[in-house]
Amino acid sequence: MPASSMTVxxxxxxxxxxxxxxxxxLTAGQLKTLTGLSxxxxxDLVERLQTAGLVRVVGEAGAERRGPNARLYGIVADRAHLAxxxxxxxxxxxxVTDLVGAVLAEATLPVGHGAGPGPADPVAEAAALLERTVREASAARLHSVGVGAPGLIDPATGELRGTSGLPAWHRSLVGALQQRLPATVLVENETNLAALAEQRSGAARGLDTFVLLWLGHGVGAALVLEGKLRRGASGGAGEVGFPPVPGDGLP
Structure with missing residues (x-):
């Protein structure tokens, strides 16, 4: 069945x-060349994106060029924010970043080691840290939150599965963030995210098939075959199983 005009x-x-x-x-001419569109x-697409507030004219292609063909179109970076x-x-x-990846605020906090009389709540600490950082970034339009964590992701539910050696609070974090934030919350295995980053702008840029080996407290891997990240039927593709690494740590 052919795609509808709306889908196209x-x-x-x-x-x-x-x-x-x-x-x-990019100019409209550059977009034409790169997309292969007429x-x-x-x-039409530039007009749609401008009307939606996603794209605007940010300059001209050169000092000697003038007119519509020289207009440079760029993403409206503060149209939404990401964490x-x-x-x-x-x-x-x-x-926390804008839509083009400019860092607006960042923070790191040890969790699960509270000094108060009661046990620390790592989920509450992590959620509060995110909310504080979003406020510091003045990110009024938080669109999506990506969570990278060790462990396996259930392909059916998109949730972290229980994994030996990892704290139980990891599994509760995503649900808590979904309840507290008006944003889409997604979770992915940290090694898979590293592979996607390398494919986009790192050592694997331009490669359709490669393996990224992750060395930490254990050993894992991410598999990219024919341009696609392969998670496996159970979400464990590339995971060696968190075997211990001899010694006190990596050199």
Missing amino acids: RAVNDRIALDLLQGQGP RPSVA ALDVRTGSVSVV
């Missing part, structure tokens, strides 16, 4: 936004 427009808009985010401001289609949490066994780090 949505796909084209997403491709253009990905290009603008990854390569910076000039009228590019003009990322790096969850460790005893700490949480938070980064």
